[in-house]
Amino acid sequence: MTFSAIIFDCDGVLVDSEKIYLAVEREHLVRIGLEYDQTEYRRRFMGLNYADYFGELEHDYRQLKGTALPADFSGALRAECARRLETELQLIEGADALLERYAGARAVASSSTPEALQMKLRLTDLHHHFDPHIYSGDEVENGKPAPDLFLMAASKIGIPPAECLVVEDSENGVRAGLAAGMTVWGFTGGGHADESLAERLQGAGAHVVMSGYREMQEHAVS
Numbered sequence: 001m002t003f004s005a006i007i008f009d010c011d012g013v014l015v016d017s018e019k020i021y022l023a024v025e026r027e028h029l030v031r032i033g034l035e036y037d038q039t040e041y042r043r044r045f046m047g048l049n050y051a052d053y054f055g056e057l058e059h060d061y062r063q064l065k066g067t068a069l070p071a072d073f074s075g076a077l078r079a080e081c082a083r084r085l086e087t088e089l090q091l092i093e094g095a096d097a098l099l100e101r102y103a104g105a106r107a108v109a110s111s112s113t114p115e116a117l118q119m120k121l122r123l124t125d126l127h128h129h130f131d132p133h134i135y136s137g138d139e140v141e142n143g144k145p146a147p148d149l150f151l152m153a154a155s156k157i158g159i160p161p162a163e164c165l166v167v168e169d170s171e172n173g174v175r176a177g178l179a180a181g182m183t184v185w186g187f188t189g190g191g192h193a194d195e196s197l198a199e200r201l202q203g204a205g206a207h208v209v210m211s212g213y214r215e216m217q218e219h220a221v222s
Contacts, residue, residue: 003183004163006102007153008130009047010110012169012190015120016090018046019191021081028077032070034060039196047144047172049111049137050078082116091124092189094213099129101217107133107153109166111143111173133157145172147180154180167216169193171204178205185210185219 012018022042029035034057036044045053054074061069099106107130110117114136121127121134133156140148154161166177166184169192177184186201189212198209210216 003104003165005105005107005154005157005159006165006167007107007109007150007177007182009166009168009170009173009187010108010112010117010120012046012092012192013167013187014092014095014108014126015124016092016191017085017120018169020084020088022192024077024081024084028073028080029057032061032073033064039194039200042192042194042197043171043200047111047168047170047176049143050113051138052143082119085116085120086123089120089123091126092213094189094217096126096129098213098217099126105133105157105159106130107135107157109135109137109149109153111137111149113138144170145175145179147176150177150180150182154182167210168206169197169201171200174201174204174206183207185216187212187216189213 008014011021045056058069108117108121112120117134117136121130133153135149135153135156137143137149140152142148150166151161154164161181164182166182167187168174168177168184169187169190174184174186184206186198186206186209188197188209201209
């Protein structure tokens with residue numbers, strides 16, 4: 001199976017950040033009385049950009065409390081995530097080796113803000129593998145699961161969507177890649193992956209699911 005380009009999600013695919021986000025988010029949400037089943041939380045929120053994520057939380061909080069989210073909630077959550085990323089973030093094992101081996105076009109298309117995305121790639125020494133093709137959900141009108149971000153990335157690297165492979169670890173991301181007309185591989189190599197993630201990614205439509213970069217190297221184009 002060959003492709004002209006690979007478009008990677010970042011969080012949970014290139015860098016092991018989702019486990020950090022999930023821990024911090026759970027801590028802050030419990031403080032304000034929002035508690036979710038963890039599987040449903042991952043299904044619903046993972047892969048969303050900040051605007052859509054906080055919009056969903058705002059809706060849930062109003063349903064529960066009848067008022068807006070506490071004014072300091074968003075800022076405190078984002079600040080704590082940034083602090084822990086700077087001290088705890090690690091590369092997902094094998095990502096750098098695959099990027100060294102793969103000779104084709106590539107891009108990052110992430111729901112992270114541009115600043116956070118740049119920070120995470122630099123902290124893990126992956127930035128040079130993608131620059132300048134590093135794209136944030138803030139740059140498009142509609143975030144994942146809409147196809148806008150992946151379509152923009154394909155346009156920027158000059159590759160037709162049908163010739164692009166997307167690597168994603170969230171159901172929202174899988175749906176976005178499929179809506180863009182791309183082949184989508186689900187990825188379960190991040191530290192946040194639970195026992196049901198592969199099944200959920202398959203249920204969202206991923207063509208195949210990879211357990212990590214060792215398995216991907218056996219299938220990826222040279």
